[in-house]
Amino acid sequence: MSKVKFLIPFLILFIFACGEKTEPGTGSLELNFSATYDGQPLATDGTMYDFEDGVKLRFEEIKFFVTEIELTNNDGATTSISEANLINLGGKTATTAVDGQSINLNNIEAGEYTSIKFYVGLSERLNNTAPSDLPATSELNDGIYWSDWESFIFSTIAGKADFDLDGTPEQGLTYHIGGNQSVRSKSFPGAIFIQEGETPKVDFSIDLKDVFMPNGVAFDIETFNIVHKNTDVMESLADNMTASLTRK
Amino acid sequence: MRKFIFKFGWVIILLVFQNCKECPPDEPGGGEPTIGDLENIDYNPTPYDLPQLVDFPQMLIPDDNPITDQGVLLGRMLFFDPILSVDSSMSCASCHLAEQAFADGQRFSRGVEGGFTGRSSMAIMNVGFNRHGLFWDGRSATLEDQALLPVEDEIELHEDWPNVIEKFRRHPDYPTKFREAFGISSKSEITKELAAKAIAQFERTMIVGEGSKFYRAQILGEEQLSDEELNGHLMFFDASRGFLPDAQCFHCHAAPLFTDSDFRNNGLDSVANVADFPDLGRGGVTNFQWDNGKFAAPTLWNIELTAPYMHDGRFQTLEEVIEHYASGGHWSPNRDALMDSISLDAEQKADLVAFLKTLTDTSFINNPAFQDPFK
Numbered sequence: 075m076s077k078v079k080f081l082i083p084f085l086i087l088f089i090f091a092c093g094e095k096t097e098p099g100t101g102s103l104e105l106n107f108s109a110t111y112d113g114q115p116l117a118t119d120g121t122m123y124d125f126e127d128g129v130k131l132r133f134e135e136i137k138f139f140v141t142e143i144e145l146t147n148n149d150g151a152t153t154s155i156s157e158a159n160l161i162n163l164g165g166k167t168a169t170t171a172v173d174g175q176s177i178n179l180n181n182i183e184a185g186e187y188t189s190i191k192f193y194v195g196l197s198e199r200l201n202n203t204a205p206s207d208l209p210a211t212s213e214l215n216d217g218i219y220w221s222d223w224e225s226f227i228f229s230t231i232a233g234k235a236d237f238d239l240d241g242t243p244e245q246g247l248t249y250h251i252g253g254n255q256s257v258r259s260k261s262f263p264g265a266i267f268i269q270e271g272e273t274p275k276v277d278f279s280i281d282l283k284d285v286f287m288p289n290g291v292a293f294d295i296e297t298f299n300i301v302h303k304n305t306d307v308m309e310s311l312a313d314n315m316t317a318s319l320t321r322k
Numbered sequence: 323m324r325k326f327i328f329k330f331g332w333v334i335i336l337l338v339f340q341n342c343k344e345c346p347p348d349e350p351g352g353g354e355p356t357i358g359d360l361e362n363i364d365y366n367p368t369p370y371d372l373p374q375l376v377d378f379p380q381m382l383i384p385d386d387n388p389i390t391d392q393g394v395l396l397g398r399m400l401f402f403d404p405i406l407s408v409d410s411s412m413s414c415a416s417c418h419l420a421e422q423a424f425a426d427g428q429r430f431s432r433g434v435e436g437g438f439t440g441r442s443s444m445a446i447m448n449v450g451f452n453r454h455g456l457f458w459d460g461r462s463a464t465l466e467d468q469a470l471l472p473v474e475d476e477i478e479l480h481e482d483w484p485n486v487i488e489k490f491r492r493h494p495d496y497p498t499k500f501r502e503a504f505g506i507s508s509k510s511e512i513t514k515e516l517a518a519k520a521i522a523q524f525e526r527t528m529i530v531g532e533g534s535k536f537y538r539a540q541i542l543g544e545e546q547l548s549d550e551e552l553n554g555h556l557m558f559f560d561a562s563r564g565f566l567p568d569a570q571c572f573h574c575h576a577a578p579l580f581t582d583s584d585f586r587n588n589g590l591d592s593v594a595n596v597a598d599f600p601d602l603g604r605g606g607v608t609n610f611q612w613d614n615g616k617f618a619a620p621t622l623w624n625i626e627l628t629a630p631y632m633h634d635g636r637f638q639t640l641e642e643v644i645e646h647y648a649s650g651g652h653w654s655p656n657r658d659a660l661m662d663s664i665s666l667d668a669e670q671k672a673d674l675v676a677f678l679k680t681l682t683d684t685s686f687i688n689n690p691a692f693q694d695p696f697k
């Protein structure tokens with residue numbers, strides 16, 4: 075019997091060897107993104123949200139790329155942990171919106187980090203890569219490239235507005251943001267400990283009310299309801315999205 | 323003693339390792355010699371030279387199913403062989419015809435016993451680039467998964483896989499072809515999974531675009547579009563800078579694949595409530611009600627050849643399709659935000675159709691590598 079017991083560690087070792095390979099001295103990190111409207115979990119299932127003057131909004135698509143994610147340690151040294159991830163916060167009810175979307179990053183050098191930084195949108199380096207040069211495994215392939223812009227679509231927000239206040243939203247809203255001028259980077263301070271066998275979680279949240287009504291000033295959605303060319307509007311939305319994205 | 327246990331431990335580990343491998347499938351009856359009966363046939367798979375079109379993404383090919391000449395040939399045979407159906411009357415190619423860019427020209431397709439499919443057959447082109455799942459509702463994640471389904475579908479081929487495998491094992495040619503493609507050492511190792519892998523390999527080679535006017539003119543810059551085609555192009559891509567209406571097509575049919583990674587409602591049905599769609603589409607897969615009535619935006623390559631159009635084949639002509647988009651389609655709560663009426667005059671509508679026809683690539687449908695290998 076004791077012989078059999080002795081073998082158990084071997085078997086366990088073997089089973090683990092079959093699974094994902096993690097290198098010694100490294101750990102994992104989970105990044106979770108979720109969306110809210112005025113602090114409440116944002117459902118993309120037809121739920122209407124109050125905008126200004128009785129106008130109501132509904133959101134159907136919320137997607138954005140986060141790229142070149144890196145951690146910074148006390149000495150200011152940075153460690154790259156991921157190149158590109160597509161965050162898709164659509165397909166949610168008020169209940170499931172809380173779960174958001176997680177990305178799991180592995181093989182991160184163990185250590186004590188003081189902040190996490192990434193681009194909302196594609197860094198210029200990535201955006202200047204032709205889609206045909208991307209490795210087939212790149213998550214950028216899940217996005218869309220517009221050759222007229224020479225850019226990927228960095229983020230998409232789509233939905234509808236009820237301007238005539240009849241309870242039925244009649245105006246489609248589609249915001250496609252891209253072009254090198256629209257990328258933003260943001261650093262989120264706060265300790266992150268990476269250690270072998272552990273997967274700490276860092277939560278981010280984006281508030282759509284803050285995107286469309288920053289500091290209580292409403293964005294002119296009536297004039298700008300389909301946006302994919304107006305660079306000024308794209309840039310201001312990129313600013314608002316980045317400002318509204320916070321670490322919890 | 324320690325030493326003994328240590329050695330013994332390795333034996334166990336090796337045993338476990340053996341278990342990791344797939345168990346050999348049940349051997350067929352008849353008492354034929356089955357072990358190693360194919361080992362005298364050469365197994366020298368040669369990598370298939372997949373064309374890389376300018377501006378096209380790189381295809382994601384599963385590590386466990388690299389494309390080889392031998393696999394593609396086997397897949398092509400299986401695709402065209404009625405051996406896959408219950409009465410040997412139909413093959414994949416019965417509903418996916420080369421001359422229609424591998425769609426079939428019908429609203430709904432007639433299956434092996436006379437019943438009709440619930441949706442219109444889909445053209446098989448550039449499916450190797452698909453990243454959102456196959457079928458109108460994206461329910462099959464990979465080509466390998468998809469290829470398993472038609473055989474046992476009650477409407478489509480209504481056969482069952484164990485029977486088909488038996489037919490392969492008795493066949494004069496297939497055991498050799500499976501050996502050459504996958505290196506199996508005996509007939510008993512032929513499985514439905516290998517058959518599906520071969521079909522998937524063949525489908526990944528079905529890349530369309532190179533022979534089209536669009537590719538020559540807009541990607542290679544070797545030719546000019548006519549004025550009508552160019553106007554259509556500008557409206558399709560919303561690139562006229564204001565002198566033509568924006569048709570917004572490119573949002574959902576983005577070049578160079580002319581499709582989208584999402585599922586959308588383009589206003590085909592008028593319903594008051596998302597629960598009322600006659601075909602739930604994507605919602606039937608995700609069980610998220612707001613996805614009801616949403617479908618994949620199919621590729622528009624060779625669209626001239628794949629009528630009738632939409633998941634239920636409701637439109638016979640491209641002119642009808644353009645009328646539909648010009649009207650903005652029918653209202654439903656989750657009709658896509660981009661679907662709105664577009665004011666297009668008769669000439670502009672004709673220009674859009676002219677542009678769509680620049681996506682016709684007859685070199686694809688006539689490619690000898692995609693034709694029936696039994697003819």
